[in-house]
Amino acid sequence: MSIKKKATASKPYKFTKWFFGLFFAGLGFVIFLFLLASWGAFGSLPTFELLENPNTNLATEIISSDEKTLGKFYFNDNRTPVFFEDLPPHLVNALVATEDIRFYEHAGIDFKGTLRALLFLGTRGGASTITQQLAKQLFTEKVSQNIMARGLQKIKEWIIAIRLEKQYTKEEIITMYFNIYDFNYNADGIRSAARIYFNKEPKDLSINESAVLVGMFKNSSLYNPKLRSELVKNRRNTVLDQMFRYDFISKQQRDSLRKLSLTINFTPETHSQGSATYFREYLRDFMQKWINTHPKINADGSKSKYNLYQDGLKIYTTIDLRIQKNAENAVNEHLAHLQKEFFRQNEGNKTAPFRDISKEETQRILNQSMKRSERWRVLKNMGQTEKEIKESFYKKTAMTIFTWSGEKDTLMRPIDSIVYYKHFLQAGLMSMEPQTGHVKAWVGGINYKHFQYDHVLQGKRQVGSTFKPFVYTAAIDQLHLSPCDEFPDVQHCIEKEKYGNPEAWCPKNSDGKYTGQMLTLKSALANSVNSITTRLMDKIGPRPVINLAHNLGMASDIPEVPSIALGTVDLSVYEMVGAYGAFVNQGIYITPTMITRIEDKYGTVLDEFVPETKDVLSEEVAATVVSLLEGVTQHGSGQRLRGTWALGRIDYQRAVTGYPFDFKNPIAGKTGTTQNQSDGWFMGMVPNLVTGVWVGAEDRAAHFSSITYGQGATMALPIWGIFMRANYADKTINVSQGDFEKPQNMSIKINCEESILPNPKEEFDW
Numbered sequence: 001m002s003i004k005k006k007a008t009a010s011k012p013y014k015f016t017k018w019f020f021g022l023f024f025a026g027l028g029f030v031i032f033l034f035l036l037a038s039w040g041a042f043g044s045l046p047t048f049e050l051l052e053n054p055n056t057n058l059a060t061e062i063i064s065s066d067e068k069t070l071g072k073f074y075f076n077d078n079r080t081p082v083f084f085e086d087l088p089p090h091l092v093n094a095l096v097a098t099e100d101i102r103f104y105e106h107a108g109i110d111f112k113g114t115l116r117a118l119l120f121l122g123t124r125g126g127a128s129t130i131t132q133q134l135a136k137q138l139f140t141e142k143v144s145q146n147i148m149a150r151g152l153q154k155i156k157e158w159i160i161a162i163r164l165e166k167q168y169t170k171e172e173i174i175t176m177y178f179n180i181y182d183f184n185y186n187a188d189g190i191r192s193a194a195r196i197y198f199n200k201e202p203k204d205l206s207i208n209e210s211a212v213l214v215g216m217f218k219n220s221s222l223y224n225p226k227l228r229s230e231l232v233k234n235r236r237n238t239v240l241d242q243m244f245r246y247d248f249i250s251k252q253q254r255d256s257l258r259k260l261s262l263t264i265n266f267t268p269e270t271h272s273q274g275s276a277t278y279f280r281e282y283l284r285d286f287m288q289k290w291i292n293t294h295p296k297i298n299a300d301g302s303k304s305k306y307n308l309y310q311d312g313l314k315i316y317t318t319i320d321l322r323i324q325k326n327a328e329n330a331v332n333e334h335l336a337h338l339q340k341e342f343f344r345q346n347e348g349n350k351t352a353p354f355r356d357i358s359k360e361e362t363q364r365i366l367n368q369s370m371k372r373s374e375r376w377r378v379l380k381n382m383g384q385t386e387k388e389i390k391e392s393f394y395k396k397t398a399m400t401i402f403t404w405s406g407e408k409d410t411l412m413r414p415i416d417s418i419v420y421y422k423h424f425l426q427a428g429l430m431s432m433e434p435q436t437g438h439v440k441a442w443v444g445g446i447n448y449k450h451f452q453y454d455h456v457l458q459g460k461r462q463v464g465s466t467f468k469p470f471v472y473t474a475a476i477d478q479l480h481l482s483p484c485d486e487f488p489d490v491q492h493c494i495e496k497e498k499y500g501n502p503e504a505w506c507p508k509n510s511d512g513k514y515t516g517q518m519l520t521l522k523s524a525l526a527n528s529v530n531s532i533t534t535r536l537m538d539k540i541g542p543r544p545v546i547n548l549a550h551n552l553g554m555a556s557d558i559p560e561v562p563s564i565a566l567g568t569v570d571l572s573v574y575e576m577v578g579a580y581g582a583f584v585n586q587g588i589y590i591t592p593t594m595i596t597r598i599e600d601k602y603g604t605v606l607d608e609f610v611p612e613t614k615d616v617l618s619e620e621v622a623a624t625v626v627s628l629l630e631g632v633t634q635h636g637s638g639q640r641l642r643g644t645w646a647l648g649r650i651d652y653q654r655a656v657t658g659y660p661f662d663f664k665n666p667i668a669g670k671t672g673t674t675q676n677q678s679d680g681w682f683m684g685m686v687p688n689l690v691t692g693v694w695v696g697a698e699d700r701a702a703h704f705s706s707i708t709y710g711q712g713a714t715m716a717l718p719i720w721g722i723f724m725r726a727n728y729a730d731k732t733i734n735v736s737q738g739d740f741e742k743p744q745n746m747s748i749k750i751n752c753e754e755s756i757l758p759n760p761k762e763e764f765d766w
Contacts, residue, residue: 056077056079056138056179056180057074057075057076057077057079057309057310058077058079058080058081058310058311058312058601059072059073059074059077059078059079059080059188059309059310059312060072060073060074060287060308060309060311060312060313060314060315061080061312061313061314061315062276062280062283062315062317063314063315063316063317064317064319064320064321064324065316065317065318065319065320065438065440065596066320066321066322068321069195070274070275070276070279070280070317070319070321070324071269071271071274071275071276071277071280072269073271073280073284073287073308073309074186074188074309074310075309075310077188077310078186078187078188078189078192078269079179079180079188079189079191079192080189080191080192080312081175081179081189081191081312081601082175082178082179082189082190082191082202083175084171084172084174084175086191086201086202086203087174087175087178087190087202087203088202088203088204088205088210090205090207090210090243090248090249091178091190091202091205091210091213091214092174093243093248094207094210094211094214094239094242094243094248095130095174095177095178095214095217096130096174096246097239097242097243097245097246097248098214098215098217098238098239098242098243099130099133099214099217100129100130101246102129103129103130103131103170103174104170106129107162107165108129108131108132108158108161108162108163108164108165109129109132109158109161109162128157129161130173130174130177131161131164131165131173132157132158132161133177133217134161134164134173134176134177134180135156135157135160135161135164136157137177137180137181138160138176138180178190178202179191181193181217181220182220183196183197183213183216183220184220184221184224184226185197185224185226185266185268186268186269186270187269190202190213192269193213193216194209194213195267195269196266196267196268196269197209197212197213197225197226197264197265197266197267198264198265199265199267200265207240207243207249207253207257208236208257208260211236211237211239211240211243211257212225212232212235212236212239212262212264214239215232215235215236215238215239216232216235218235223235225262225264226264226266229262230262232262233261233262236262237258240254240257240258241254272448272449273448273449275321275324275325275328276319276321276324276442277444277448277449278442278443278444278445278448278454278456279317279319279324279442279444279456279594281444281448281452281454282442282444282454282456282457282594283315283317283594283595284308286594286595287308287313287315288308290598290607291305291306291308292305294306294606294607296311311600311601312600312601313598313599313600313601313606314598314599314600314601314603315595315598316595316596316597316598316599317594317595317596318433318436318438318439318440318593318594318595318596319439319440319441319442319594320440320441320733322730322732322733323431323440323441323727323733324440324441324442324443326441326723326726326727326730327429327431327441327442327443327723328443329722329723329726330429330719330720330722330723330726331427331429331443331446331719332446333722334718334719334722335404335425335427335446335695335719336404338425338695338709338714338715339404339424339425341704341709342423342425342704342709343423345704345705345709346423352423353419353422353423353697353702354422354699354701354702355676355701355702355703355705356676356701357701361701362701365422365699365701366415366418366419369418369422370389370390370393370414370415370418373414373418375389375392375393375414376389379392392414393413393414393415393418394413394414394415395413395414396411396412396413397411397412397413397414398410398411399411399412399414399417401417401420401421401450402421402424402447402449402450402451421450421451421698422697422698422699422702423697423702424446424451424697424698425446425695425696425697425715426445426446426451426453426455426459426695426696426697426698427443427445427446427455427693427694427695427716427719428443428444428445428454428455428456428459428572428573428692428693428694429441429442429443429456429573429691429692429693429694429719429723430442430443430456430573430574430577430592430691430692431577431689431690431691431692431723432577432578432581432592432689432690432691433688433689433690434581434582434584434585434590434685434688434689434690435584435585435590435688436590436593436611437578437581437590437591437592437593437611437613438593438596438611439592439593439594440689441691441723442456442594443456444456444457444458444459451698453698455573455694456572456573456574457572457573457574458572459572459573459694460556460570460571460572461570461571461674461678461679461694461696461700462567462568462569462570462674462675462678462679463567463569463570463571463576463672463674463679463681464566464567464672464673464674464679464681464712465528465566465567465670465671465672465673465681465712466567466576466670466671466672466681466682466683466712467564467565467566467567467569467571467672468525468528468533468565468566468567468670469525469580469583469625469628469629469670470545470548470549470552470579471533471536471537471540471545471565472521472525472533472536472625472628473548473583473617473621473625474540474544474545474548475536475539475540476521476621476624476625476748477548477617477618477621478540478544479539479540480748481521482521482624482748482749482750482752483520483521483522483624483627483628483631483748483749483750483752484520484521484522484749484750484751484752485520485521486518486519486520486521487518487519487521487524487532487535487536488516488517488518488519488531489509489514489515489516489517489518489519489524489529489531489532490514490516490531491506491508491509491514491531492506492531492532492534492535492538493505493506493534494506494534494537494538494562498538498562499541499542499560499561499562500560500561501561501562505534505562505563507530507531507534507563507566508530509529509530509531510528510530514531519532520752521628522627522628522631522750522752523631523635525628525629525631525632525636525670526628526631526632526634526635526636526638527635527636527637528636528637528671530566533565533566534562534565534566536565537562537565538562542560542561542562542564542565543560545564545565546558546560546564548616549579551589551614551616552578552579552582552589552616553575553578553579553589553591553592554571554575554579555575556569556570556571556572556575567672567674573692573693573694574592576681576683576692577592577683577690577691577692578590578591578592580683580685580690580692581690582616582617582622583617583622583625583626583629583668583685584622584626584668584685584687584690584740585622586619586622586623586741586743587615587616587617587618587619587621587622588613588614588615588616589613589614589615589616590611590612590613591611591612591613592611593609593610593611595609596608596609597609619743620743620746620747620748621748623740623741623742623743623746623750624746624748624750626668626685626740626742627668627740627742627750629668629669629670629685630666630667630668630740632668632669632670632671633663633667633668633669636671637671637711637712637713637717638667638669638670638671638682638684638713638717640661640713640717640718640721641661641663641667641669641684641717641720641721642661642662642663642664643660643661643662661718661721661725663721663724663725665686665736665737665738666686666687666737666738666739666740667684667685667686668684668685668686668740669682669683669684669685669717669720670682670683671711671712671713671716671717672712673707673710673711673712673713673715676700676703676710677703677704677705677706677707677709677710677711678696678697678700678701678702678703678710679694679695679696679700679712680694680695680696680710680711680712680713680714680715680716681693681694681695681712681716682712682713682716682717682719682720684717684720684724686724686735686736686737687736687738687739687740687741688734688735688736689727689735689736691720691723691724693716693717693719693720693723694716695712695715695716695719696715
């Protein structure tokens with residue numbers, strides 16, 4: 001009897017013994033696995049230094065003068081980190097409520113959540129904490145779905161999570177998690193995500209928008225607001241429910257937010273989209289050259305090269321995003337109207353868009369365009385012969401083309417697409433603060449994705465009458481003339497062989513007529529009278545004008561011939577704006593400047609930029625030229641900026657732009673038109689902003705059929721008007737409407753009885 005009792009009593013003892021034996025053996029095995037993992041047996045773990053500086057790629061950020069992000073340089077990771085202070089509380093609360101409600105209580109691993117996940121096989125939520133998810137994002141690689149491999153990875157995540165908790169505060173961990181996550185569409189990190197999906201900075205996100213982005217942490221590809229709005233809305237509502245469940249929002253807030261429709265403001269951040277695309281491409285080239293001459297000093301004292309796409313540099317530029325957007329809108333608004341007229345005029349043109357050239361010349365243009373194309377480059381690198389490449393241009397292929405109403409998918413022969421794109425008018429606009437040389441706006445074309453040639457710096461076109469002020473300036477400076485001095489409006493010839501002329505040069509006025517009147521210089525420049533400009537050139541010769549132009553920053557070659565007086569020289573918008581800026585800046589030329597400083601990702605200043613200056617003209621001469629140029633907008637072709645342009649002819653500003661201008665403030669400027677109406681220019685100035693605008697087709701053989709639309713006053717001037725009206729409408733920009741500064745007690749007479757022509761001459765320069 002006693003033996004049976006002893007045997008019966010031993011059974012629970014044996015069961016307990018085996019249970020605890022297995023438990024402690026399993027626990028020991030788990031601990032042993034953790035030790036092996038921490039020793040690196042299953043792959044290396046991050047070092048203390050790496051934990052201190054996680055190896056994440058950071059995009060280089062381009063920052064405007066008004067402290068906005070213009071764009072970024074990156075390869076795969078469009079990531080710009082933010083600080084915890086930049087995250088609104090409701091965004092942080094949404095993350096904690098949805099992903100890890102005990103985040104502030106655990107030390108990296110939520111054992112309660114882990115036990116729940118094991119007991120219910122994950123049906124009541126996962127076990128990964130925010131810290132574990134960060135560890136997975138930062139330091140572990142993707143593995144197959146093999147249970148053993150996934151289990152080992154989980155152990156590594158736990159170890160790294162514990163180390164992260166020891167190394168960082170809770171706020172730093174949350175910030176890193178927001179900064180590291182990939183939200184798709186190049187939205188790497190919360191800052192890019194907020195900008196791309198809602199066109200906002202993170203601190204400006206609403207509760208509703210924060211819930212959308214936090215919902216994407218579950219699976220950013222599946223719950224993507226760009227692709228699956230209904231699914232994302234349901235996921236957003238789940239996040240809102242969690243926020244209500246844990247008392248981060250009230251029931252009333254939750255119920256009202258759930259009723260809101262899903263609204264995003266998708267603003268992709270790519271190299272070919274966004275603001276200042278042409279400027280950003282210029283900046284990329286500048287930075288690559290800068291990197292070659294400015295080595296990176298590493299912690300151990302060694303040197304290496306900065307990586308423009310991964311090192312998180314910050315480039316502070318002079319571009320003002322408000323002015324930049326106004327400039328881009330002005331170009332787009334005017335050219336969309338002007339393009340319709342250009343298409344209309346070419347409807348019956350068998351050689352459209354070209355005029356006045358032979359079939360052979362047309363084919364030569366097309367052949368050159370083929371050889372400059374990306375298609376030609378790619379096929380040549382693939383080893384195709386020239387014959388095979390040319391044949392490919394005559395086979396229809398699927399492509400996306402630019403239109404003023406948006407991109408269009410179509411089937412088209414590549415050779416036809418070349419002709420199609422030759423129809424489009426292009427533009428270049430640059431705006432600069434003359435007192436500092438700071439460039440405030442840079443528009444190199446109408447669409448960088450489809451037209452990558454920059455018409456601000458790369459493009460050089462004949463400048464027409466916009467060059468005449470330099471002739472007048474040289475004459476006033478050397479001959480001590482004044483705007484009130486008079487000369488006869490009769491044809492003037494420059495003798496054969498004088499100034500290197502092979503024959504006598506006798507340019508005509510634009511309309512071929514001469515009034516025979518005595519005209520003041522102010523009236524002559526306002527009306528772009530060729531006869532008087534030619535007479536001034538004859539008096540001083542080309543060399544002083546060329547020297548003046550070079551001193552005013554024009555690096556382009558200028559031939560020493562009298563015809564430069566009428567603008568036969570090719571110059572860039574960049575050169576023209578810099579030179580005109582000296583007139584407003586009391587005769588001091590300042591090199592146009594686009595960058596103020598460059599910092600590394602820690603905020604250390606790596607380089608600062610100060611523009612170069614040069615005294616070129618006396619204050620009095622500069623002020624005199626400005627007064628001459630004011631006459632253009634008072635009495636010449638520039639008066640279309642005023643509300644008085646009638647004179648019984650077409651009101652171009654209404655017909656072409658649909659917008660009348662009625663500026664009352666002082667404006668100095670000059671229009672310019674070149675032969676066959678290939679190029680239209682307008683240089684416009686107010687006391688603190690100098691702007692140059694060029695409009696024309698890519699090829700000079702593509703142009704308007706007549707001077708009516710093909711002059712600077714119609715092609716370019718309206719862009720300046722639309723641009724400046726928008727600048728004045730935004731009172732935060734502070735563009736001047738005051739008088740130009742003039743020295744006291746001027747000896748040069750600038751106010752005189754005007755000899756105004758009855759009708760301003762159309763701009764045509766020879």
